[in-house]
Amino acid sequence: MALLTILIDGVAYGMVLFVLACGLSVTLGLMNFVNLAHGAFAMAGGYVTVVLMQRFGVPFLWTLPAAFLATAAAGWVMERTLYRPMYAKSHLDQVMFSSGLVFMSVAAMKYVMGSQQQIIQLPGWLLGRFELFGISVGRYRLFVIMICGALALGLSWVFARTLFGARLRAAVDDARVARGLGIPVGLLFAVTFAAGSGLAGLGGALGVELLGLDPTFPLKFMIYFLIVVTVGGTSTISGPFFAAMLLGVADVAGKYLIPQAGSFIIYALMVLLLALRPDGLFAKAKT
Amino acid sequence: MSAPDLAAGTLAVRVRASLVLSRRWHPAEALFWLFAVAAALLFPRQLLLMNEIAILALFALSLDLILGYAGIVSLGHAAFLGMGAYAAGLVALHVAADPLLGLVIGMAASGILGLITSPLVLKGNDLTRLMVTLGVGLLMLELANALSFITGGADGLQGITMGKLFGQFEFDLFGRTAYAYSLGVLFVLFMVARRIVHSPFGLSLRAIRDNPLRATASGVPRNWRLAAVYTLSAAYAGAAGALLAQTTQFVSLDVLDFHRSADVMLVLIIGGAGYLYGGLIGAIAFKFLQDFISIFTPQYWQFWIGLFLVLFVLGGREIIHGGIKAILVRLPFLTSGKRP
Numbered sequence: 001m002a003l004l005t006i007l008i009d010g011v012a013y014g015m016v017l018f019v020l021a022c023g024l025s026v027t028l029g030l031m032n033f034v035n036l037a038h039g040a041f042a043m044a045g046g047y048v049t050v051v052l053m054q055r056f057g058v059p060f061l062w063t064l065p066a067a068f069l070a071t072a073a074a075g076w077v078m079e080r081t082l083y084r085p086m087y088a089k090s091h092l093d094q095v096m097f098s099s100g101l102v103f104m105s106v107a108a109m110k111y112v113m114g115s116q117q118q119i120i121q122l123p124g125w126l127l128g129r130f131e132l133f134g135i136s137v138g139r140y141r142l143f144v145i146m147i148c149g150a151l152a153l154g155l156s157w158v159f160a161r162t163l164f165g166a167r168l169r170a171a172v173d174d175a176r177v178a179r180g181l182g183i184p185v186g187l188l189f190a191v192t193f194a195a196g197s198g199l200a201g202l203g204g205a206l207g208v209e210l211l212g213l214d215p216t217f218p219l220k221f222m223i224y225f226l227i228v229v230t231v232g233g234t235s236t237i238s239g240p241f242f243a244a245m246l247l248g249v250a251d252v253a254g255k256y257l258i259p260q261a262g263s264f265i266i267y268a269l270m271v272l273l274l275a276l277r278p279d280g281l282f283a284k285a286k287t
Numbered sequence: 288m289s290a291p292d293l294a295a296g297t298l299a300v301r302v303r304a305s306l307v308l309s310r311r312w313h314p315a316e317a318l319f320w321l322f323a324v325a326a327a328l329l330f331p332r333q334l335l336l337m338n339e340i341a342i343l344a345l346f347a348l349s350l351d352l353i354l355g356y357a358g359i360v361s362l363g364h365a366a367f368l369g370m371g372a373y374a375a376g377l378v379a380l381h382v383a384a385d386p387l388l389g390l391v392i393g394m395a396a397s398g399i400l401g402l403i404t405s406p407l408v409l410k411g412n413d414l415t416r417l418m419v420t421l422g423v424g425l426l427m428l429e430l431a432n433a434l435s436f437i438t439g440g441a442d443g444l445q446g447i448t449m450g451k452l453f454g455q456f457e458f459d460l461f462g463r464t465a466y467a468y469s470l471g472v473l474f475v476l477f478m479v480a481r482r483i484v485h486s487p488f489g490l491s492l493r494a495i496r497d498n499p500l501r502a503t504a505s506g507v508p509r510n511w512r513l514a515a516v517y518t519l520s521a522a523y524a525g526a527a528g529a530l531l532a533q534t535t536q537f538v539s540l541d542v543l544d545f546h547r548s549a550d551v552m553l554v555l556i557i558g559g560a561g562y563l564y565g566g567l568i569g570a571i572a573f574k575f576l577q578d579f580i581s582i583f584t585p586q587y588w589q590f591w592i593g594l595f596l597v598l599f600v601l602g603g604r605e606i607i608h609g610g611i612k613a614i615l616v617r618l619p620f621l622t623s624g625k626r627p
Contacts, residue, residue: 034414085601091413092360093600096556099549100596107590219545223425230418264429271407271422278411 004135006256007249012141014248015148016210018241020203020221021228022155023196025240028229029172030189031087034094037101038200038225039218043109045071045201046213050118060123067205068198075197079190102218109215118213144206151199156237168192172235227270302490310485319564320474327466334462340574341469342530347554347566348473348480349523354552355561356484357516358496359408362417362548363424366404367397367521369431369543371528376444376538377437384450386458386533390472393529394522401521405514421548428543443539447532458534465534472530473567476523481563483519492516553596 024038045067052058052066086097126140159165171178171185179185204213211221224247232243247266254265326337346368353359371393378389407419431438438444449458456464483489494502495509503509532538541547550573558569576595580588 028414034417082597082601089600091417092354092552092556095360095362095417096552096596097600100593100600103549103589103593104597105593107587107593111587111590223421226418226421230414260433261429264426264433267422267426267429271419271426274411274415274419274422275407278415 006253008137009141010249010252011245012144013210013252014245015145016203016207017224017228017248018244019148019151020200021225021244022240023199024225025229025232026192026196029235030192033087034091034098036095036098036222037218039222040102040105041071041075041197041200042204043105043217044074045204046208046217047109047113048201049205049208050120050213053120064202064205068202071201072194072198076190076194079193105218106215115215118208120208122209140209152241159237231270231273306485323470334466336574336578338462338466338469338534340570341466341473342527343554343574344567344570345473345476345530346524346527346551347570348477348563349520349527350551350555351560351563351566352480352520352523353517354555355565356489356496357492357513359513359517360413360416361420363420364524364551365543365547366424366427367401367524368528368547369427370397370400371525372532372538372542373431373438375529376447376532379447379449379533380444384448386449386452386468389533390526390529394525397525397528398518398522401518405517408517409510409513424545424548428540431540431543441540443537445537447536449533449536469530469534472526476526484563
């Protein structure tokens, strides 16, 4: 039954990756903007949780919305001031700009919080494991799967069923025509960017226990977000979701079963997938 | 001779003439290299730093070949730097201590890696290329970490002792031989690159960069040309890695790290891509910047480099490059040759 436990751990891990990366996939699809600094928002969310719990004794559950709101606000401000002028520039400029932000955030966090790993004390009811049909399941992992699963369902509902989602999809497909039809693409983007950053912050807060948190977080996980986005494509919610699941399960299974290979399996898988399907695993053929 | 033939003939003549013209030496270029040599005599205490600059310049030159001339973006160029460094280090440890042999083998090893991975950068758009190159870079880092019985893992390759250069010049503590060696290799490889980009081959690369569809339609074998220049660029990066391993006599996993790829991109962007000297000028600027910043905040210099990057992209780039261009335009005797 160890294999099933690995599967559940992998799914939990993949769920967190999805929440972390889904904002990036929308911003990439909407404005064609390569934001390597997405992980910095996730790190910020993680540190919000750590600081609130350690310094102010706020219960874990309350820190989650706080992490979301704080990073969403930061995302909104950054989008309005710094990111806006970058949309028209080349991919290369965007990569340079956002990796500059990554370097700054890493050094700044090291200065403020120190370079050690941060540890949080989860509430008692989330600790330990229990048996479910003979499979050992971590309570916290089940909690993460439920929260992130609900988020994924909610997001795909917003994306597919609401007016906001329809406008968003239209803008992703063809921003120029959407603008011509009177859809406020700029505002749409600011809202999406803020929500995406907030989700990244929430993912970072949930991930403190699963992924670990130290100032190099944005660099360490940058590649994971990019894998989710490039493999999953940017036109749906389900694409990045399945890509994140695949990545999570493959990474956890690889590290459990062949620990000496490290992250080798993930990177090899990504290079292979991109070599075979350069436009993403779920890309529709362009007409 | 019919009219179209004649037209084609004159076009070929004109293209050839413009290539020959672009190969001519500009006075500012001679000045640049003279200064590089003179610097060794002027600042004898800074030779180690200057050696690092020469190596970084060679690394940036290798990126310029693919980014500036063929339009291939790469976030994993450190893979080739590391391959060259490890190959040269292993040769020095296990085979022979001759530096030139290590250099050639380092270049060959990286070139082969470049050739093998070149099909990956032929497909897809900029984003896929960024991802694939980043992936290959990280793959090499993981590989070097996992194969610790060859590479020494986290401890790195230690105890490398280099033989004398040409059997004559010993590598000294002050970096005299090191700088001369690195600068010599940089100069030779630079000349080769200069000749290549001003050849019909180089012209076809720029055609592919500017308009791939049209270039293919006019009969340029896009994939072969891109694979060729990618391999060449990888070999150049391998040479930089070999120089790094030989002159510091140490190789660690750091040579494969992501920040190496990001740094070299920054270097090239500072100097400007697509005219070969960009990497060289950028390397000088970057190293001085790094040295200057790390004097007063040794731990957090990354922050200032990051801030510099952000400001640079947000608007400083036009100011710096525009300023340089304006100065060059004001000096007509210096710009009589070329410079876009």
